[in-house]
Amino acid sequence: MSNSDEDVGGLITRETLAGRLPVQGSSRLYNGFGTLLGATIAIGAASFNYLFGASIAYIGNTYIGIIGYLIGLMMGLAPIYLASGMISYRHGVDPVDAAKSAMGTRGASLLLLLILITTLGWSFVLIAMTGQAAGRLQQILFNPNGGIDNSFVAAVSVLMLVLVWLLLRKGPAMIALLTRYTSPAILLIAAVLLYLITRDVNLSTLLHTNVDPKLAYTTDPLLQLAYGVEFGASNALTSVPFFGGIARLIHKRKHLVTPSLLGAGLIGAGFTTAVGALAAIATGSTEPAEWVLKTAGSGMGTIIVTILLLANLGTLISFFYLAGVSVQQIRFFARMRWDVIIFVLLLPGLVVAFNTEWLIAHVMNWLAYNGAMFAGIAAVLLTDYLLLRRQTVLPAHLFVKTPDSAYWFWGGVNWVAMAVIVLGACVYLSLFNPLTLAVGSTFRYVGATMPAFAACILAYYLAMRLVIAMSYKGGYRNVSQLSLKKVSVGL
Template sequence: MAAPAPKFTGASAAFGTLPVLKEERELGFIDHSWINIGLAIATWAFLLGGSTALVVGARDGIYAIIIGNVIGVSIMAVSVCISTGKFGIEQFTLMRSVFGPTGILILVGFFLAIYGVGWSAVLSIMFGRAISGVMNQVGGTHIGENDLGVTLFAILAIAISWLLLWKGPTAVKWLNRFVGPGKLILCFGILFLIFSHKSWSDIANAAPLAPFDDKRINFMIAVEFNLAAGFGWWPVLGNISRFTRTPRAALWPNLIGIFAAAVLGELVGLFAALSLGSHDPTAWMIPLGGAFVGVTALLFVGLANITAIVSIFYGMCLAMRQAGGRYFEALPWGVLTGALFLPVIVIAFFPGQIYDNFFKFLAWTALGFAPLSGVTAVDYLILRRGRIKQCDVFNDGADSDYAFWGGINPASFVALAAGGAVYYALFDPQSLAAHGPFVWVSASVPACFVAAIVHYVLTRTMVMPARRGGY
């Protein structure tokens, strides 16, 4: 007697890898927009703006923030959100059609280590510094920005995030209905305080905090930071888009919520950093607003970071369930999520090394996610023309269209390597040294397009003639 077919329920889709059915999708245009606004105006937007102020002043910073985000977010959104919104399939499961079932294991392991753990560590440490600032102001303590107290508060943020994550995407939706508008109020409040203390001419004439000698390189590095931020949304937004009701709700809130809201948050960070001489958002609030307003703002910063950590780790946990096969699929959701937070706890014991080198981490993520966005966009939109065989995505056998060669599509990985090599040749993420035409074209954009072109050529000349990949 044949085994019964699995039930495609909302719970199995929300906490596993099964497709989300139309009637189970909870996110309309407004809810998806608020989630994206809540993510984009997370205090990493302030930190991004502050990092931009390291190399450029206000006028160049405005241009760099807009240019970098509009390009990065647009390419990222069409590369992943259209497909997951259409099929309702977990993002990394769907990407088996690009990399193969074994290939996606490699991708998940590598990119989760870079992105999920790294970003969550940055956010949890920022939470620790924010709450330490509150304790110093209210309780009379003297917790330094890299002291053990920061680490302990960071671990508290991780624990709270784990408890919220246990509730799944519905908790994220309801939390962001409150946090999203609150972040907008916080942004406008900080802007009001900044311009209460400084005139526009003061801010516009403020020098960058730590620029290089060449102004052109400074500007393009600022653009590159913001391109990296746009491309860096790739691992998160696809798994949110799968819960949207319509293609319109899957795509456009990314450009409204992620682009527009991120630009607002980063401009706040840029102006505050130039006004106060620090790129760290946790150092702004009390000098700007005084004790009461500053403490209130810091508390809200901490809450905002928790919502961002939950959203990041939700996508990570789904990816691990997909990558780990039956073993991870059988693990209770709370156990899996708790295990993935353990590396973040370890990293939280090194707050200075992680938090103060945030802009280098940002550049390293772009080296991976810019090529990844190019490969996935050209594969789905041009090579497949929006068609995916859903049954084969879930088929681990050799008879699957997406088995490629031994479960790996070499074309996609060669393309990623080519894109990454182009990025590194133009811009060293560790030293921030620029080379060749970087000053005119950045590093992320060439890396994205080179990866897309290499993937297209290899697929047309190698994969398709071999009748692999279901193209």
């Protein structure tokens, strides 16, 4: 093969990975267990997990909270990964394209909106947290009697935006390269922090040390466990907009769930969140930079915080990559070069850089409610592909935007799916308010995520079977494409 052929082949691979073309065979980035494990650790072990850990500490029983969180996280991740990843893995397509078979050619725009809100929202929160942590470090070291220097916070935040663009502008291959180093660094830092907070108080004692009962969410052990499980399950729901974009880059079917379950789940989010909970109990502080300096001292603490902040780059480029691919569903962005797309997505970060406190205070509220939508979406995707379509879709029709598409439904929208997604949000919020932490009467026994997920699976399956039965009588235009017997047409 000539050099020109190799250059063309490399260009095609880069364009495929950075766009919506199906990613197949050797073009996929993650062809081994280790590389995928590193990438998912980078996504799962973001610094905001330390803040989640503080929330777990305030459940009222540290041990029960951590155990419940891990149970909810692992229990929720497996079905979420299957729901959001199977079609993307099999056909190499973006999660929005994959969702069209269930939500409709136009209805999948809802998932696109939520993907952009979630990926960009959490990315900007992480950038704001990085700037704030750097500002806190600078204040403690150089201005202990003064406040945080907002200009320094803004400068660090802008620097993070520039670094993300420089690292990601040539395509997503940098994700695999960078996370090879940032993921071990994140885990090493978490392990060092765990050692530091258990030097003077052994781990068992710390696990059974609780916050003041007056500050706890509840003193009821069963409700404490329910809160812990729900926090873990809610975290699992946030994988819905992320995992499809990772799944299309996985080479082997056997790696679809296990490395991600270990990486993003147990090792990434699970371990770092548990360390955050223990650190909050040990230091009485909920700010990572502050309790790192309290436990490690100014010298080592400065090094640890600096590495921790730089390690956030692995998470950030993963999030912006997923947003960059999905936003190409919009024709305006599809015509842009990849580096320009990433630049445009990063632009709002300039506003974030100068308003970090406001963003953390307000966007976190919206993101808390935003997650309520994902229980219904995950249930619809899982039920549609596994139970109704029996793992058969027509990949070419995922890219057809006219009534000729096998997934046109009614005007391009599967209104049954839309109704079930709304149902899921209503059930979830009736059982648990993620902002105020108010709960329904049955929350202590069943939580909120799993009942909402189960209700949506049942509702979607029964409703779609009814629609399919009615379609045989000619009651709906294009609904004949839903027939389970007509695999060649739509299912």
